[in-house]
Amino acid sequence: MQKEHNLSKNQKIIFDLIDKSGGPMKAYSILFNVQKKGIKAPLQVYRALDKLVEIGKIHKIESRNAFIACQNSSCQVSKATAFSICESCENVSEISNSKLSKYLSNFSDNSGMKYSKYNLEFFGLCKKCKSK
Amino acid sequence: MQKEHNLSKNQKIIFDLIDKSGGPMKAYSILFNVQKKGIKAPLQVYRALDKLVEIGKIHKIESRNAFIACQNSSCQVSKATAFSICESCENVSEISNSKLSKYLSNFSDNSGMKYSKYNLEFFGLCKKCKSK
DNA sequence: AACATTATGTAATAATATAACATTTAGAAG
DNA sequence: CTTCTAAATGTTATATTATTACATAATGTT
DSSP, X not given: OOOOOOOOHHHHHHHHHHHHHOSOEEXXXXXXXXXXXXXXXXXXXXXXXXXXXXXXXXXXXXXXXXXXEOOOTTOOSSSEEEEEEETTTOOEEEOOOHHHHHHHHTOOOTTOOEEEEEEEXXXXXXXXXXXX | OOOOOOOOHHHHHHHHHHHHHOSOBOHHXXXXXXXXXXXXXXXXXXXXXXXXXXXXXXXXXXXXXXXXXXXXXXXXSSSEEEEEEETTTOOEEEOOOHHHHHHHHTOOOTTOOEEEEEEEEEEEEOHHHHTO
């Protein structure tokens, strides 16, 4: 069972926006969209984003500086994330493949490092863009 | 055999700096370090970085906005990269593990997407930082 | 020599993110 | 219900990362 986080006002506004958008959103585009709701400054957005990332409600797509709602309801913390990114239309989706996540969560090499987190981004052409 | 790219003047200066540093470097830190060599503007740095990334001499660590020299001499193009990042000391190293790269290069799911590239970043504590 | 491609130089500015400080709100403990 | 604490908010300013636009020079090809 997922812990219920009571989102604060700003967190809820921003999460709902990202979630409803269905795709990745950039911080300043979020800011623009929530200004009518009284969120006026970048920092207000970044603070909400930081918290939402921390509790796993959204993930950051590092290569795009964008944020996407977690599509995996069982995902509490952002410690094991994988995405597929279309380099043509910039569509992003979260990959939830238990074999992949098991493989990566258990990965270790001879560096003596203990991995507690990973982020994987695959790039290519999505079905639509491939057939163009 | 790796194709020999004749680096231009700026590309060579910047690659040598990153390579000698032995770790990831940020664009504006690179800029600062090469100003005595006549490279004065951010754009000159970013252009060289773009080219070096394109030909696989360096890689971008997306989560850190930093650039590291490729540590894998057989790596021509930056299409399959994996790094381990210490969240305490920020040490970064390139993982070269043929099983991992095979697994990821051959990965496919039911999205209909053809993956041509990936970037994986593992996070944790390195040996040194763990024992502190 | 003519042409195309790649690289360079320079200034301005866009886009992304954080620091610092004051105040308010929401929960927990007594 | 009051006191305390942690979390969240509001606001201004600024730091950091990256690109646009335009002019010129060097390099490679036919």
